Amino acid sequence: MNPTLTNQPKKIGYMEFGLLSPKEVRGLSATKIITADTYDDDGFPIEMGLMDPRLGVIEPGLRCKTCGQKVGDCPGHFGHIDLAMPVIHVGCARTVRDILRSSCRGCGKVLFSERIREEYDRILASYLNEGKDASVLAKKVAKDASNVTVCPHCGREHGAIDVDKPTTFRENGHKMTPSEVREWLEKVPDEDLPLLGLNPAVCRPEWMVLTVLPVPPVTMRPSITLESGERSEDDLTHKLVDVIRINQRLQENRDAGAPQLIVEDLWELLQYHITTYFDNQTAGIPPARHRSGRPLKTISQRLKGKEGRFRSNLSGKRVNFSARTVISPDPNLSINEVGCPIQCARELTVPVRVTPANFAHCQELILRGNDPEAPAGKLYIPGVNYVRRADGRRVKVTDKNCEEVAKRLDVGSTVERQLNDGDVVLFNRQPTLHRMSMMAHTVRVMPGKTFRFNLPCCPPYNADFDGDEMNMHILQGEEARSEAEILMKVQENIRSPRFGGPIIGAIHDHISGNFLLTWNFFNADAKGAKLPIEDATQVLARVGFRGQAPPVFSEKDERGEVRKYVWGKDLFSTLLPDDLNLQFRAAACPPGMSEEEARKPENDYWVVIEDGQLVAGGIDEKSIASFKGVILDAISRKHGNARAREFLDKVTKIGNGFLTLRGFSTSIDDEDIPDSAREEIDEKAAETRRRVDALVASYADGTLQALPGRTMEETLEMEIMRETGQARDGAGEVVASQVGMTNSAVLMARCGARGSMLNLSQMAGMVGQQAVRGERIKRGYKNRTLPHFRWGDLGANAKGFVASSYKVGLTPTEYFFHSMGGREGLVDTAVRTSRSGYMQRRLINALEDLKVAADGSVRNTAGTLIQFQYGEDGIDPTRSAGGEGIDYDFVFTEVERRSKKGKKGGA
Amino acid sequence: MTDEDLRFNVLNHEIVPLHEILPEDEVAPLLETYDIVKEQLPKIKSSDPAVKVVGAKPGQVVRITRASPTAGRFTAYRLVVEAI
Numbered sequence: 001m002n003p004t005l006t007n008q009p010k011k012i013g014y015m016e017f018g019l020l021s022p023k024e025v026r027g028l029s030a031t032k033i034i035t036a037d038t039y040d041d042d043g044f045p046i047e048m049g050l051m052d053p054r055l056g057v058i059e060p061g062l063r064c065k066t067c068g069q070k071v072g073d074c075p076g077h078f079g080h081i082d083l084a085m086p087v088i089h090v091g092c093a094r095t096v097r098d099i100l101r102s103s104c105r106g107c108g109k110v111l112f113s114e115r116i117r118e119e120y121d122r123i124l125a126s127y128l129n130e131g132k133d134a135s136v137l138a139k140k141v142a143k144d145a146s147n148v149t150v151c152p153h154c155g156r157e158h159g160a161i162d163v164d165k166p167t168t169f170r171e172n173g174h175k176m177t178p179s180e181v182r183e184w185l186e187k188v189p190d191e192d193l194p195l196l197g198l199n200p201a202v203c204r205p206e207w208m209v210l211t212v213l214p215v216p217p218v219t220m221r222p223s224i225t226l227e228s229g230e231r232s233e234d235d236l237t238h239k240l241v242d243v244i245r246i247n248q249r250l251q252e253n254r255d256a257g258a259p260q261l262i263v264e265d266l267w268e269l270l271q272y273h274i275t276t277y278f279d280n281q282t283a284g285i286p287p288a289r290h291r292s293g294r295p296l297k298t299i300s301q302r303l304k305g306k307e308g309r310f311r312s313n314l315s316g317k318r319v320n321f322s323a324r325t326v327i328s329p330d331p332n333l334s335i336n337e338v339g340c341p342i343q344c345a346r347e348l349t350v351p352v353r354v355t356p357a358n359f360a361h362c363q364e365l366i367l368r369g370n371d372p373e374a375p376a377g378k379l380y381i382p383g384v385n386y387v388r389r390a391d392g393r394r395v396k397v398t399d400k401n402c403e404e405v406a407k408r409l410d411v412g413s414t415v416e417r418q419l420n421d422g423d424v425v426l427f428n429r430q431p432t433l434h435r436m437s438m439m440a441h442t443v444r445v446m447p448g449k450t451f452r453f454n455l456p457c458c459p460p461y462n463a464d465f466d467g468d469e470m471n472m473h474i475l476q477g478e479e480a481r482s483e484a485e486i487l488m489k490v491q492e493n494i495r496s497p498r499f500g501g502p503i504i505g506a507i508h509d510h511i512s513g514n515f516l517l518t519w520n521f522f523n524a525d526a527k528g529a530k531l532p533i534e535d536a537t538q539v540l541a542r543v544g545f546r547g548q549a550p551p552v553f554s555e556k557d558e559r560g561e562v563r564k565y566v567w568g569k570d571l572f573s574t575l576l577p578d579d580l581n582l583q584f585r586a587a588a589c590p591p592g593m594s595e596e597e598a599r600k601p602e603n604d605y606w607v608v609i610e611d612g613q614l615v616a617g618g619i620d621e622k623s624i625a626s627f628k629g630v631i632l633d634a635i636s637r638k639h640g641n642a643r644a645r646e647f648l649d650k651v652t653k654i655g656n657g658f659l660t661l662r663g664f665s666t667s668i669d670d671e672d673i674p675d676s677a678r679e680e681i682d683e684k685a686a687e688t689r690r691r692v693d694a695l696v697a698s699y700a701d702g703t704l705q706a707l708p709g710r711t712m713e714e715t716l717e718m719e720i721m722r723e724t725g726q727a728r729d730g731a732g733e734v735v736a737s738q739v740g741m742t743n744s745a746v747l748m749a750r751c752g753a754r755g756s757m758l759n760l761s762q763m764a765g766m767v768g769q770q771a772v773r774g775e776r777i778k779r780g781y782k783n784r785t786l787p788h789f790r791w792g793d794l795g796a797n798a799k800g801f802v803a804s805s806y807k808v809g810l811t812p813t814e815y816f817f818h819s820m821g822g823r824e825g826l827v828d829t830a831v832r833t834s835r836s837g838y839m840q841r842r843l844i845n846a847l848e849d850l851k852v853a854a855d856g857s858v859r860n861t862a863g864t865l866i867q868f869q870y871g872e873d874g875i876d877p878t879r880s881a882g883g884e885g886i887d888y889d890f891v892f893t894e895v896e897r898r899s900k901k902g903k904k905g906g907a
Numbered sequence: 908m909t910d911e912d913l914r915f916n917v918l919n920h921e922i923v924p925l926h927e928i929l930p931e932d933e934v935a936p937l938l939e940t941y942d943i944v945k946e947q948l949p950k951i952k953s954s955d956p957a958v959k960v961v962g963a964k965p966g967q968v969v970r971i972t973r974a975s976p977t978a979g980r981f982t983a984y985r986l987v988v989e990a991i
Contacts, residue, residue, distance in 0.1 A: 866949070
């Protein structure tokens with residue numbers, strides 16, 4: 001074939017769907033099928049049976065009796081069954097109904113007078129002209145014509161057509177046999193068909209009533225031999241056996257002149273089998289079942305739905321060059337990297353084209369074989385699995401033949417080299433909900449059996465390490481590799497298109513580590529933590545720091561010896577770019593504290609960075625975490641993604657490094673509060689119960705003042721909820737007053753590493769009111785929630801008020817109420833995920849072919865304009881400042897700073 | 908469409924953006940800026956209440972100027988098509 005022709009992209013002009021005429025079915029057929037049996041006693045297929053050798057080959061080695069080809073090459077050939085009586089095709093039942101309703105039984109013409117007919121013809125012509133879908137018009141025609149009672153052409157009365165689902169038609173209540181339906185449809189003239197949405201060239205309505213059934217080739221319904229030697233047939237074959245059996249009986253009975261009743265029964269049975277052969281989930285008829293009771297998977301089930309041919313095999317495919325395993329964390333990797341087990345790396349390959357320039361290198365690779373031993377000091381070196389020669393032959397490389405293969409290597413071959421450090425791969429976790437769920441990493445081959453990556457990559461993948469698995473895909477071409485590196489690398493995805501800020505940032509320990517390193521801890525004379533120089537060197541070594549060392553100062557230690565120290569803030573400053581200037585309130589700052597107060601060195605809640613030096617403030621969630629990290633945001637915007645990645649890699653290492661030296665843990669003691677505080681909380685709970693009782697009493701005697709627009713009951717519930725809410729808040733305040741920043745749990749909550757003060761107050765103070773659907777617990781037994789309470793008890797305890805803390809432990813009734821509240825949360829999550837999943841599917845199907853064109857407009861693949869300017873402002877949200885095109889604050893402070901600096905320099 | 912036929916002029920409603928017929932001589936330059944043919948413009952039915960008010964006929968282009976949360980003010984164009 002002419003290669004220039006086959007390589008040309010071709011455009012599909014149009015597609016047309018039509019029906020097979022009985023003549024075509026017979027023409028296509030390799031043989032008529034008359035016996036329901038498949039194989040004879042010797043295991044050979046029976047001629048003119050369902051497994052006739054002329055229908056194609058499924059056994060390797062044999063040749064097809066029709067085309068003479070072997071298994072892979074023979075596409076299979078159709079056969080046919082001649083039906084004794086015609087049968088309606090379920091897939092066409094609706095169309096048949098519409099045609100019967102809109103055409104005359106006598107003359108077959110559409111029930112329109114000439115005048116109306118001309119009007120419709122005109123509309124149809126304009127539809128076809130504009131390339132619109134004519135089936136929309138067909139629906140309207142069917143609707144209008146079915147209202148006509150007398151045929152305007154022959155004057156015959158037109159009866160009402162009813163359908164008994166799925167395939168029985170009635171005219172004025174009288175059943176029509178498929179033969180009668182077919183006769184009627186035969187009368188509809190060709191020139192009326194376009195009005196009904198049919199093209200007479202490919203589809204005559206009478207073909208919707210089957211007289212001959214095509215039998216699909218055996219390649220489409222292969223039988224399998226079980227280990228026991230038993231043959232197991234495909235569901236379609238089973239169904240066809242049924243069809244043939246009934247067809248034979250029907251023929252015999254009819255030919256023998258059996259009573260009408262028996263023939264009709266058999267006819268209906270044939271209709272049932274053919275209907276279920278096409279669609280075994282047809283409404284109104286019981287699905288045909290296998291002997292085991294399992295419903296058969298017939299033609300429409302093969303195609304439809306998530307597991308059907310389209311969604312499962314055509315839109316989605318299984319791929320090579322991919323790996324899947326459990327994930328685990330590795331804080332020593334860069335966020336751009338992924339750790340890959342040696343076992344995976346040995347299987348996965350990258351194609352390397354052999355050129356004169358890399359010939360020697362390729363030969364050396366091949367000489368290693370497919371399982372090379374790593375030299376001393378290395379754990380892994382890549383070998384070669386296959387060599388693909390220029391003529392398309394693939395040679396498997398082994399230890400035995402590697403020398404031979406290397407010797408015979410020539411330029412133009414492709415060497416399939418095993419995965420090596422630095423290869424670019426795609427890494428993905430399902431569900432792939434946004435583009436950050438699939439990012440490009442560079443490989444680090446390492447021992448162990450899990451994929452490993454650094455913790456800042458957890459939020460974009462929504463991954464944790466409780467057994468999650470992830471997939472890796474190895475890129476196979478230069479173009480794909482560079483595209484992935486430019487667009488999909490982790491560092492390119494630090495900023496999220498969702499809100500124009502960082503979605504990858506420091507988490508958990510990184511935040512508490514940096515906070516402990518940089519925060520003054522109420523010491524006005526400090527500049528963060530005081531590190532002995534040995535420790536500071538350790539931390540810097542971990543970061544891999546090179547450059548100007550941070551300032552060192554000397555001080556006497558407790559034994560009176562002079563030692564050298566480094567301040568934590570100075571240590572952190574080594575990570576910052578020199579021209580960074582920022583000021584903001586830290587996340588740890590208690591709400592309501594004034595700026596003046598927060599700036600005091602003993603509080604140290606106001607972060608000040610001048611020329612890349614951390615002057616004041618503790619580094620916490622607000623500075624370096626995902627979603628909030630101001631420093632991260634500033635660096636990625638001003639210095640680019642590579643610098644942001646470097647900062648993030650170092651910030652996580654400095655956090656971990658300091659935390660390792662200092663030591664940090666939280667335990668159950670962190671939830672301990674003094675007895676006096678416990679008593680105070682218990683007193684608050686008792687007070688709340690008394691107040692609730694008082695409210696209930698005032699409700700009972702009718703003195704409760706109903707709120708505007710509320711009933712008495714609603715008012716009571718609202719007041720009680722308010723009371724119990726106050727009780728929990730009160731307990732939280734008591735807990736907060738008892739614990740300080742020396743408490744690890746508090747420290748983590750305040751600096752945003754993990755947990756909240758609410759979590760802590762529930763653990764140490766009081767769990768609080770439990771609710772289902774936003775109301776106090778009210779369901780359970782008759783007029784009461786649990787048998788522990790009196791009927792109609794409206795008090796606090798009886799309706800889910802949990803006065804205990806998790807530390808103290810819940811009473812049995814409290815525990816039960818808490819479980820009820822917890823269950824609601826679980827159910828909500830389950831319902832929400834399934835719903836939003838379907839919503840996302842619909843949305844993506846609607847938007848999948850849109851893209852931003854070079855001129856900034858949004859277009860679909862047909863070239864139609866969707867939006868004249870992307871987002872109407874043409875701004876890429878990923879590169880925006882929280883969605884805005886320009887960060888004015890940033891510009892103003894920058895201009896101000898530079899003008900000041902300029903004056904200083906001049907003076 | 909004349910004023911008598913209008914029981915209610917939707918364009919006077921505050922959330923309905925300004926619709927106006929794009930003069931014939933501005934259509935070609937518009938299509939040229941986006942390098943498209945008329946049919947590639949977004950469509951609007953001739954039965955659309957706003958289209959009825961401005962009296963645009965199928966084949967004409969309507970300019971819609973609306974408030975935009977991102978750009979402040981945004982101009983879109985739509986090709987009027989025959990209603991089914």
